Amino acid sequence: MRLHLKIWRQAGPDAAGRLVDYVADRISPDMSFLEMLDVVNEALIRNGEDAIAFDSDCREGICGMCSLVVNGVPHGPDRGTTVCQLHMRRFKDGDTITVEPWRAKAFPVMKDLVVDRSAFDRIIAAGGYISVNVGGAPDGNAIPVPKEIADVAMDSAACIGCGACVAACKNASAHLFMSAKISQLALLPQGRAERYRRVLSMIDQADAEGFGSCSNEGECEAVCPKEIPISNIARMTREYVKALWAAGR
Amino acid sequence: MSSRTGVFSSSVGTKIVIGLTGMALVLYLVVHIAGNALVFFGPTVFNQYSHLLLSNPLVPLIEIGLVIIFALHLYKTVRMFIANQQARPVAYVRKKYAGAPSRKTVASSTMIVSGLWLLMFVVIHVTQFKYGAEYEVDGVRDLYRLEMENFANPLLVGFYVVSMLVVGSHLWHGIASAFQSIGADHPRWTPRLLAASKILAVAIAAGFVVIAVWAYVHQAGRVRP
Numbered sequence: 488m489r490l491h492l493k494i495w496r497q498a499g500p501d502a503a504g505r506l507v508d509y510v511a512d513r514i515s516p517d518m519s520f521l522e523m524l525d526v527v528n529e530a531l532i533r534n535g536e537d538a539i540a541f542d543s544d545c546r547e548g549i550c551g552m553c554s555l556v557v558n559g560v561p562h563g564p565d566r567g568t569t570v571c572q573l574h575m576r577r578f579k580d581g582d583t584i585t586v587e588p589w590r591a592k593a594f595p596v597m598k599d600l601v602v603d604r605s606a607f608d609r610i611i612a613a614g615g616y617i618s619v620n621v622g623g624a625p626d627g628n629a630i631p632v633p634k635e636i637a638d639v640a641m642d643s644a645a646c647i648g649c650g651a652c653v654a655a656c657k658n659a660s661a662h663l664f665m666s667a668k669i670s671q672l673a674l675l676p677q678g679r680a681e682r683y684r685r686v687l688s689m690i691d692q693a694d695a696e697g698f699g700s701c702s703n704e705g706e707c708e709a710v711c712p713k714e715i716p717i718s719n720i721a722r723m724t725r726e727y728v729k730a731l732w733a734a735g736r
Numbered sequence: 737m738s739s740r741t742g743v744f745s746s747s748v749g750t751k752i753v754i755g756l757t758g759m760a761l762v763l764y765l766v767v768h769i770a771g772n773a774l775v776f777f778g779p780t781v782f783n784q785y786s787h788l789l790l791s792n793p794l795v796p797l798i799e800i801g802l803v804i805i806f807a808l809h810l811y812k813t814v815r816m817f818i819a820n821q822q823a824r825p826v827a828y829v830r831k832k833y834a835g836a837p838s839r840k841t842v843a844s845s846t847m848i849v850s851g852l853w854l855l856m857f858v859v860i861h862v863t864q865f866k867y868g869a870e871y872e873v874d875g876v877r878d879l880y881r882l883e884m885e886n887f888a889n890p891l892l893v894g895f896y897v898v899s900m901l902v903v904g905s906h907l908w909h910g911i912a913s914a915f916q917s918i919g920a921d922h923p924r925w926t927p928r929l930l931a932a933s934k935i936l937a938v939a940i941a942a943g944f945v946v947i948a949v950w951a952y953v954h955q956a957g958r959v960r961p
Contacts, residue, residue, distance in 0.1 A: 493829075506829055556830075559832030560832050561834075591824055592825050657824075658823055660747070660820075690747065697823055698747070699747070700748075701747065701917075702844065702913070703912075704839055704909075705840065706833070706838045709834035717916070717921075721919045722921070724917070724918065724919030727748045727749070727752075731743055
């Protein structure tokens with residue numbers, strides 16, 4: 488396959504960026520999107536040019552590192568996958584593909600396609616954990632959790648924190664990410680103890696990081712590689728109201 | 737905790753305020769269109785109904801409440817829109833709708849435009865009707881005559897029809913969105929709510945359009961002296 492790429496190049500956080508044209512030649516349809524970029528980079532390095540910087544780690548859709556907006560959609564055209572799981576057979580020979588980084592004030596571009604997502608870490612640090620010592624693994628069914636609730640909690644816990652929800656949202660909102668992290672804990676007994684403090688702190692932190700609010704469009708859900716639904720966002724709102732109620736404010 | 741930003745200034749609190757005020761405004765629209773539909777029963781019924789409202793001492797209080805709700809909805813949405821724009825200082829060169837299950841539509845993407853259009857419309861509308869010509873018939877205000885006179889002007893009817901399409905567009909996203917904003921979500925009921933809110937949006941817009949066009953078609957010229 489021969490593909491025309493338009494890739495965002497930006498030398499550093501404060502530098503101006505622009506789309507640069509590249510040609511990816513002799514690409515196998517069985518390559519992943521990131522492998523295709525590896526091939527392009529190898530050619531750049533051979534020619535003594537600066538390789539295109541992009542994030543990746545596990546390359547099997549579970550780590551949340553890869554973060555490319557392909558043809559205007561975070562993680563590319565396929566549902567429920569990360570961009571490392573996107574294969575070149577999804578494109579046609581001769582296609583032009585635009586590749587951009589996540590764009591949000593809270594995710595500043597470090598270089599080319601790499602953004603700094605430590606804002607997510609700070610949101611988690613604000614309350615997305617259980618601070619009590621829960622000890623070793625409890626005996627099965629020692630803490631009864633209804634199956635339906637366990638399922639929803641597990642679905643929320645599938646969030647890999649990649650930030651595609653922020654990238655897709657017209658408001659660069661982190662509500663889907665936060666709500667998944669809040670839901671996975673609020674739904675289960677171990678997370679209940681700190682649920683109110685958690686939701687207030689995490690929302691405060693996200694607002695302070697400069698993420699936007701939510702317009703209920705659900706673009707986040709559509710691009711989420713783990714297909715986390717926006718019903719989590721409604722749950723986060725309920726948690727917020729309950730927390731305010733409990734705090735008597 | 738959230739005392740720093742204030743309960744209703746947070747990104748979630750803002751949504752709750754916008755959702756609740758939006759719901760109140762939709763409720764008002766439903767009452768409004770039900771009252772307007774009485775115009776089909778002729779001037780006597782319509783003027784009696786409007787007199788009932790005008791002579792009710794509670795109505796001015798409700799009006800003040802409406803103005804506050806409207807102003808709050810406007811203030812919170814405009815502030816949220818500005819903050820949301822700031823959350824993405826560098827725009828994408830290429831951005832596409834992600835497709836299902838996203839609920840994104842042209843209507844949801846233009847809420848600020850449709851909302852500001854409606855602000856303009858409401859100012860004009862209230863000037864023309866509430867503060868319009870004070871005709872009197874049988875000791876009550878003749879709003880029927882005022883309505884017919886206003887809608888004798890095809891340009892104005894056109895403006896109203898366009899504005900009602902804008903209302904429909906705003907509600908197409910707004911009604912269901914308001915429920916999601918206050919945290920109301922249910923695996924079985926949300927899909928039905930999404931459908932019902934679109935039906936209600938179309939019904940409200942169509943209802944007002946029919947009334948304006950009916951008034952023009954049936955009465956234009958007849959009431960002009």
